[in-house]
Amino acid sequence: MNFSLARASLIGEADLVGISGERAICDPRGVLYFPKLELLAVSDLHLEKGSSLARRGALIPPYDTGATLLRLQAVISDYQPAVVISLGDSFHDGGGAERMHSSFRERLVALMAGRDWFWVAGNHDPEAPADLPGETVRELAIGSLLFRHEPSKVRVEGEISGHLHPCARIVQRGRSVRRRCFAGDGGRMIMPAFGAYTGSLNVLDRAYAGLFRLETLMAYMLGSDRIFAISRSMLRPG
Amino acid sequence: MTEQPRLADQNAAVALPEPFIRWFGEKGWSPRAHQIELLARAQAGQSVLLIAPTGAGKTLAGFLPSLTELAVRPRRKPGQAHRGIHTLYISPLKALAVDIERNLGKPVEEIGLPISIETRTGDTPSHKRQRQKLVPPDILLTTPEQLALLIAAPDAKRFFEDLRYVVLDELHSLVTSKRGHLLALGLARLRNYVPGLQTIGLSATVAEPDELRRWLVSQNPAGEMAGLITVAGGAKPDISILDSEEHVPWAGHSARYATPEIYREIKRHKTTLLFVNTRSQAELLFQELWRVNEDTLPIALHHGSLDVAQRRRVEKAMGENVLRAVVATSTLDLGIDWGDVDLVVHVGAPKGASRLAQRIGRANHRMDEPSKAILIPANRFEVLECRAALDANYLGAQDTPPLVDGGLDVLAQHVLGCACGAPFRAADLFEEVRTAAPYASLDRPTFDRVIDFVATGGYALKNYERYARIRLNKDGLWRVANPRVAQQYRLNVGTIIEVPALNVRYVQAGSKGSASRGGRVLGKIEEAFLETLTHGDTFMFAGKILRFEGIRENECFVSNAPGSDAKVPYYGGGKFPLSTYLAEQVRIMLDDPQRWKKLPEQVADWLRVQADKSVLPKRNDLLIETFPRGNRYYLVAYPFEGRLAHQTLGMLLTRRLDRTGARPLGFVATDYALAIWSLGDMGAMFRARKPSLAALFDQDMLGDDLEAWLADSWLLKRTFRNCALISGLIEKRHPGQEKSGRQVTVSTDLIYDVLRSHEPDHILLQATRADAGAGLLDVSRLADMLSRIQGRIMHKNLEQISPLAVPIMLEIGKMPVNGDADETLLLDAATLVEEAMGPGPSEAGNE
Structure with missing residues (x-):
């Protein structure tokens, strides 16, 4: 079954988010899909974070890679993208790809088969992952879009990045809700972290200072089966 | 004996x-x-x-x-x-x-x-x-x-x-x-x-x-x-219940109505200790007393969130007998020696007879003289509870929570500690551990799983052998793998997990804390409460009314906000559920009109009207009332089993009512009762036995329904976090850095989700479920209740609300309804945006 078609037909124009003239679906599972380009972007997978922390004595469950790949598998099978861009920090550290359990490696390789796959270098994984197909790049320009790991300090229209793990928080009726989010101002977009063990940083944090045009900044918060677009005036720090 | x-x-x-x-x-x-x-x-x-x-x-x-x-x-x-x-x-x-x-x-x-x-x-x-x-x-x-x-x-x-x-x-x-x-x-x-x-x-x-x-x-x-x-108790304490001339409120916990009468008692005595059940009650009572303190008597405040230096000052002043009154929470429960306290005032119901006895013991430290105490019920049900507690105290009855089996997370911590001290043989340590009372019934397979957990995390996927914290050597002894393990253990020892809290620091009004160095620290407040505040909100803390200026890193900045309008801080901790013993005493009293004579007239009258309009529950029965109100139908049950057990019961009943088509909308639980409201006419459904009340309250709800609900409950995530910290899965402290509560919370929630979907039988999840069942959910108490009321459910289908139901009906709307309402809140926020910004969010983009 070709879910991507079914899904695309369900998406009205209003559900598409504009980034520098291109239109993309912010999927509530935390990936960005450009229907015209048949391109899927995912950021900050942080594969093998569990084993990375285990090396330093925190023996947290070694199932994060499996969980992350399972979710990635689901979105890829829904959209069947021709191109996949993993926006950096795909592995939690340089040795991650090597440590990965063989069963996980096989699943990952199967996911990559038949499509163009780009590993954008991140600060956690500056080198190409060991023994895996796909092309490793510093950054990647496609049409009016520029894909890179860290958002550049100098404003670049059409830039899509990750690294900061954005989340947003609102308060309604005395209750606080915090969710991962896409953060975009129409010109650039920062993607939420996808990995099972990744934490998040509020879009109002100082780390984001100067990155967005504040008057058009929106947080696209991840709901359980839809995106909630929240304007900056509703957002709370912390 | x-x-x-x-x-x-x-x-x-x-x-x-x-x-x-x-x-x-x-x-x-x-x-x-x-x-x-x-x-x-x-x-x-x-x-x-x-x-x-x-x-x-x-x-x-x-x-x-x-x-x-x-x-x-x-x-x-x-x-x-x-x-x-x-x-x-x-x-x-x-x-x-x-x-x-x-x-x-x-x-x-x-x-x-x-x-x-x-x-x-x-x-x-x-x-x-x-x-x-x-x-x-x-x-x-x-x-x-x-x-x-x-x-x-x-x-x-x-x-x-x-x-x-x-x-x-x-x-x-x-x-x-x-x-x-x-x-x-x-x-x-x-x-x-x-x-x-x-x-x-x-x-x-x-x-x-x-x-x-x-x-x-x-x-x-x-x-x-x-x-x-x-040693037999000394002179019998002289305890009375305040027989207020004011109207005793139907609901609420502030006991504000009694402030002038409390103040009068303070003036009559040398030194008065005032106990309350929560820190927010302490703040409120302190404010109220100062409002009427015409003689500017030295009245102080003491609770666990206040800065240590401030607490020590109060304790010292107390020892020197310069204070006339101290408002305190359970931080003063234990046996620290105080000056010449000649009166204990207990505001709110004591929740347990033993706790009351202990607190009253604070007055008059010479055992041959009677201690003097006054109980101040905050609402009508508390009047009943105070009366029951008072009778229980005279009877010398005592209740303490039953001892539970030792936690496996604590055992994990201990096993690592033992290894840090000296190499051990598993069989020997097992025998030793079983000599400790809480672990007397521990079995060897479970113990071995704990050792496995300490060594490599104990996962079915054997991935971490090379990162083991302790290793089994050829001589059959377990040893720590490297000195760093012992160093980390020492920084993380203990079982006290603090709720994430921020320092509260004074700054100039309006400064947002950005440039200012800030004034003194007043104490700590739970992060969860502060998150609901916006700049300019006011709240009570440390006996002052403060304005929220902002949060920066691990500090919350506040300024002085004199004025009377304040939000009261909500504290997660410090709420005790009604003890089983006391609950039974209350039921017995309700069932015996002879004993109402000892109650204040307005309360006795309330019960008489209840008997007239509905019925009072028999001591071993469960009374269920149903009635319509507005465009909804209400079910009110009176199990008297404490808030925790009622909350769990409410969760499970709403699930069941949902399945039978009653369309429940929400519920609220107090120490005494549980109210559920729905769109469907529950009274008619019960009378048609679709479902029957017996089926609805059947004990089997503690099986699959409980499992299914628990799996997604935030309660379990919170409990898991504690177990993860105590067992050493996650560190409380790492050399040179202190993790903030937020970081720990986020990561344990994620770990919980991953572990639950990949290895639901993991020993730490087992420990978590045991903990939650005993603590937050009070499952055992609920189980006892469900078995007690079999065949003893009394249903009253009423035309309108009964007098007994009024207190809990007043709670509706005051408490956030539990359940996954987060998405609704997000939708609200998103809808507001749509209203304000016009149609699709993409229009906001500058294309």
Whole structure:
């Protein structure tokens, strides 16, 4: 079954988010899909974070890679993208790809088969992952879009990045809700972290200072089966 | 059960060395019967539990065996090695250890004994700790966490090899928590070092002394217990319930109506201690009292969130008798010595008869004079509860939470601690652990899984062998893999998990805290509360009304906001559920109109109208009322089993009602009752037996329904976080950095999700479920209730709300309804945006 078609037909124009003239679906599972380009972007997978922390004595469950790949598998099978861009920090550290359990490696390789796959270098994984197909790049320009790991300090229209793990928080009726989010101002977009063990940083944090045009900044918060677009005036720090 | 203490003067000469007799003589005192009795038993080699009320000379009794033995011990000759600790004293509070050092130091000095007494707590400087290791004092006063640390040191065995006695103070409060589990394991270790070790437990009155007597000794097939000495309570306390001339409110917890009457009592007495159940109540009462404090009496505030320095100032002023009143929470429950308190006022219901007894014991520390106390019920149900508590106190009834099996997370911590101290053989450690009362029924497979967890995380996917924290060597001994493991263990020891909280710091109004250095710290407030505040919101804290200015890193900035309109801080901690015993007493009273005569007229009248319009529940029945109101239908049940059990029941019933088509919308739970509202007519459904109430309240709801609900509950995530921290899966502290609460919370939630979907039977999830069942959910109490009411459900289908239902109906809307409403809130926010910004969010983009 070709879910991507079914899904695309369900998406009205209003559900598409504009980034520098291109239109993309912010999927509530935390990936960005450009229907015209048949391109899927995912950021900050942080594969093998569990084993990375285990090396330093925190023996947290070694199932994060499996969980992350399972979710990635689901979105890829829904959209069947021709191109996949993993926006950096795909592995939690340089040795991650090597440590990965063989069963996980096989699943990952199967996911990559038949499509163009780009590993954008991140600060956690500056080198190409060991023994895996796909092309490793510093950054990647496609049409009016520029894909890179860290958002550049100098404003670049059409830039899509990750690294900061954005989340947003609102308060309604005395209750606080915090969710991962896409953060975009129409010109650039920062993607939420996808990995099972990744934490998040509020879009109002100082780390984001100067990155967005504040008057058009929106947080696209991840709901359980839809995106909630929240304007900056509703957002709370912390 | 109680052995009759023999007469003091017969034994004094036998057991007491001469200098002690002389000292008692000089003071014009004679040793009390229980002191001599305890000494005689200890000298005969027995471990002993001493149950005595405050002011009975418990501390001196507990130390007499040590002091008399040390008094006659030959002096160490020059050149001889230093001797190890002779007596270890363990108390739940640092402050108590410091207090004892002072109180014990006095007689030791006056008798002229060559005995060194020192404290060792988290505040002890490291040079002193090191010196204590080299030259141990004779008597060391410390806390359960420090004992765990001492055991995890390589020189532990030598340090403790001369140990004779362990004195455990406030034992009743220690044993019911995870600290008690850790302590029990520590004691088992000490007994391993010193097989003849004797324990002396000091406790307030408890319901089941035998539980404590068993706890004090090594578990054995014969079921031997420590000896028991009980000192009968002193003069009966003089307790009354405030018979207010004001209208007693239907609901709420502030007791604001009684402020002028409370103030009048403060004026009539020398020093008044005012106890409340939560910190927010303390803040509110303090404010209210100062509002009417025309004579500017020195009235102070004391609770656990306040800055330590401020608390110490209050305690000092109290000791010097310069205060007229102190408003306090449970931080003052335990046996710290106070000045001349001549009145205890308890605001709100005491929630348990034992707690009431203990708090009243704070008044008048001389046991032969009656303590004086006044209870102030905050609402009508609390009037019933206070009356029941009062009757229970006169009857000498006691209730303490039942002891539960030891936590596996605590065991994991202990296993790693043991490995840090010395290599161990699994079989030996298993036998040792089973001598500790909370772990008496532990089985070997579970123990082995705990070891596996400590070593490599215990996962089915064997990925972490190379990162093991402890390893099994060829000689059959488990050893720590590297010194870093021990270092990290020492930083994370203990079972007390603090709710993430931020410092509250004064700044100039409007400064947002950005540039200013800020003023003094007032204390700490839970992050969860602060998250709901916006800049400019006001709230009460540290006895002041403050304006929220902002949060920066781990500090919350506030400014002064004089004025009367304030949000009251909500505190997660400090709410006790109604005890089982007291709940039963309330039901009995409701069932017996004769006893209503002792109630204030307006309350008795309320019950009479209830009997007229509906019915009052029989003592063993469950009353269910159904009635329409507005465009909804309501079900109100009166189980009297405490808020936690009611909350769990509410969750499960709404799931079931949803399945039967009643379309429930929400529920609210109090200590006394549970209300559910729905779109469907529940009364008609029950009468048509679709479903019948018996089926609805069937015990099988504790099976699949509970499992299904639990899996996604935030309660379980919170519990998992605690287990993860205690078991050492996640670190509380890492050398050189302190993780903020937020970071820990986020990551344990994620870990929980991943672990639950990949290895639902993991030992840590097992520990989490056991914890949640016992604590937050009160499942066992709910199970007892469901079995009690089988065939005893009384249904009243009413035209309108009954008098008994009014209090809980007033709670609706005050409490957030539990359940996953987050998405609704997000939708609200998103809809507002759409309204404000026009159609699709993409329009906001600048294309």
